[in-house]
Each structure stands twice: as structure tokens, then as C-alpha cells.
Amino acid sequence: MAGPPAATSRTPTGRAVLREVFALSGGTGRGSVTIMEQWGVVEVFGLEAGRLAEAMVGVSEAEWGRPTRCAPWRVRELFGHVRVTVGRLPGMLGGEAPAVAEVTAVGYYRPDARFDAGTNAARVSTAQEHASVQGDGKALVEDFELAWRRAYEMCLAEPEGRVVRTRHGDAMLLSEFLLTRVVELVVHGLDLADALGREPWLTSEGGGVVEALLLGSSGTAGVRGLGWDQVTFLRKATGRAPISLSETEAVERAGVHWLTLG
Structure with missing residues (x-):
């Protein structure tokens, strides 16, 4: 399955984006890639979403029914959850832009009502419902492909510094x-790979963004020192x-930011 649409001269992909991540993720933005240009995050989102779509092509119907560590979701429902998280972008972009940004990607994963029992139960049922209406695995992948590409194209068209309401x-x-969407793609990509008995397929760019989000630019050496x-x-x-x-x-000495994950 094809990756992101062809890049323009303004939107390089691959290693160029990864260099941008590590060059701009430090300083006052430690723990958040706040000062990374918007287009760079959009490209990483496209790379990671495209890789996930490719990885799920050819998954058998039996494999779609395998359990995951994110119980009670099976592979199909967990993939449905990722689709739902990506699919929130168009509605947000169609809404009124707040005047000022108040929350970072790290702050988004704070332990409040968004991860309480009621919200988590709704999150579980929404993913189950979405997966159930898609039919077979092929339809699930095609639906995800359409969703991430639509979100990607819409994000590319937005001006630098665009503010959204979650x-x-x-x-x-x-x-x-968008950094939080890359977290969803990377972390649940690991969950899906494990459930399917496959080697992780995450991109170095996606993994690099999440690592920079968790550690900033200065903490990686300390983590690598652990082997x-x-x-x-x-x-x-x-x-x-x-x-x-x-x-x-x-890892706490290295400056890790623990995220609350539902």
C-alpha cells in the first residue's frame, strides 16, 4: 500500500524529518516537540500512518480476531480505536480555532477525567462499534487508509501555528x-505487532518523535546507557x-515524562 502523498520541497520526508525532530526538540521545549515546525509533525504522522496501513494489509480474518494486551479489544477493535483517533482531526480542523494554545502534547496525557472509568468504557465501546460496522479486515484497512490520508491532506493545508480544540x-x-496521534500510532502499532506475532514495524521517525516527547533531546543518551x-x-x-x-x-534521572494512557 502506498505511503504518504508525494512530498513538496517544503515537506521533506524520511531522515530529513528525523533530523528536524532531534534538532528542534530540546531547549525550552523539553518533553514536547513544541518548537518543531508543524509540517514536520504532519510528515511524521503520514509516515507512521502509512506504515501501519501497509502492515495490516494481508492480516487474515483469524488474525483480526486475536486478543491484544488492550483487553477487551481484539486486533480488529484495537485497529478500530486507532482509526477513531485519527478520524477526529477533520472535525477539529473544521471547528473554530481558539485564540491561544494552552496544552502541550505531554499535558494532554494528564490523569484526569479523560482517562477515568466512564471515559475509558466509552472509548472501548466506540472502537468496538466502529470495527463491527466495517465488515471484514480488508474493509477496515481501506477505511483507515481513507481516514489517515484525509487527515494528512487537511493538516498540510493548515497555516503554521494553527490552534485546535480537542x-x-x-x-x-x-x-x-498531532504528536498525540503519532503516540497512538506508534504505541498501538507495538500492541498490534505483538498480538500478530510480528516484529515491530514502527518508523524511525515515528519512534523518534515519541522518544523525544518522553525524554527531550538530552535524555536519549542516558537511556541508551541502559543498553x-x-x-x-x-x-x-x-x-x-x-x-x-x-x-x-x-529513566527518571534521564528526565522521562510519564504519560497517562487509557
Whole structure:
């Protein structure tokens, strides 16, 4: 399946975007890639969404029914959840832009009502309902493909510094909200790969953005000193792999920002 639409001279993809992530993720923006240009985050979003779509092509109907660590979701419902999270972008872009951004990507993942029992239950049922109406796995992938491409194209058309309102009421820079969508794609991409018994397929750009969000630009060396590669760190920092007390202390010294994930 094809990746993001062809880049313009203003929107390079691949390694150029990854260099942009690490060049601009430090300083006053530690823990958030706030000062990364909006187009760069849009490109990373497109790369990671395209990779996920490619990975899910050819998944058998039996595999769509496999359990995931995100119980009670099976593979089809977890993929449906990712589709729902991506599909929120067009509605937000069609709404009135708040005057000022107030919440960063790290702040979005704070432990408040957005992750309480009632909201989580609604999140579960919404994903189940979306997956159930799509029919087979092929339809699920095609629906996701249409959704992410529409969101990608709409985001590319937005001016730098665009502010959006989330469904939770947060006023955020579009670039910051897009970082949360990359988190969803990367973290649940790991969940889906594990459920399917496959090697992780995340892009280096997507993984780099999430790592920069969690650590800033200065914390990566400390994590690598533990002998962890990028995927190992992401698994441990998001609860996808066990982390010992000594490891927790080490990553906290590196400046990790723990995210509340539903």
C-alpha cells in the first residue's frame, strides 16, 4: 500500500524529518516537540500512518480476531480505536480555532477525567462499534487508509501555528495534537505487532518523535546507557514491558515524562 502523498520541497520526508525532530526538540521545549515546525509533525504522522496501513494489509480474518494486551479489544477493535483517533482531526480542523494554545502534547496525557472509568468504557465501546460496522479486515484497512490520508491532506493545508480544540476541551497547537496521534500510532502499532506475532514495524521517525516527547533531546543518551534500543525504551516507558525499580530511577534521572494512557 502506498505511503504518504508525494512530498513538496517544503515537506521533506524520511531522515530529513528525523533530523528536524532531534534538532528542534530540546531547549525550552523539553518533553514536547513544541518548537518543531508543524509540517514536520504532519510528515511524521503520514509516515507512521502509512506504515501501519501497509502492515495490516494481508492480516487474515483469524488474525483480526486475536486478543491484544488492550483487553477487551481484539486486533480488529484495537485497529478500530486507532482509526477513531485519527478520524477526529477533520472535525477539529473544521471547528473554530481558539485564540491561544494552552496544552502541550505531554499535558494532554494528564490523569484526569479523560482517562477515568466512564471515559475509558466509552472509548472501548466506540472502537468496538466502529470495527463491527466495517465488515471484514480488508474493509477496515481501506477505511483507515481513507481516514489517515484525509487527515494528512487537511493538516498540510493548515497555516503554521494553527490552534485546535480537542474533544476534551484542550486548546492545542495542531502540531502538539498531532504528536498525540503519532503516540497512538506508534504505541498501538507495538500492541498490534505483538498480538500478530510480528516484529515491530514502527518508523524511525515515528519512534523518534515519541522518544523525544518522553525524554527531550538530552535524555536519549542516558537511556541508551541502559543498553536499550528505541523500541525497548518505548515498550518500558509505556507499560508494554516490565520495568524494574532501578530502571525506573534511571529513566527518571534521564528526565522521562510519564504519560497517562487509557
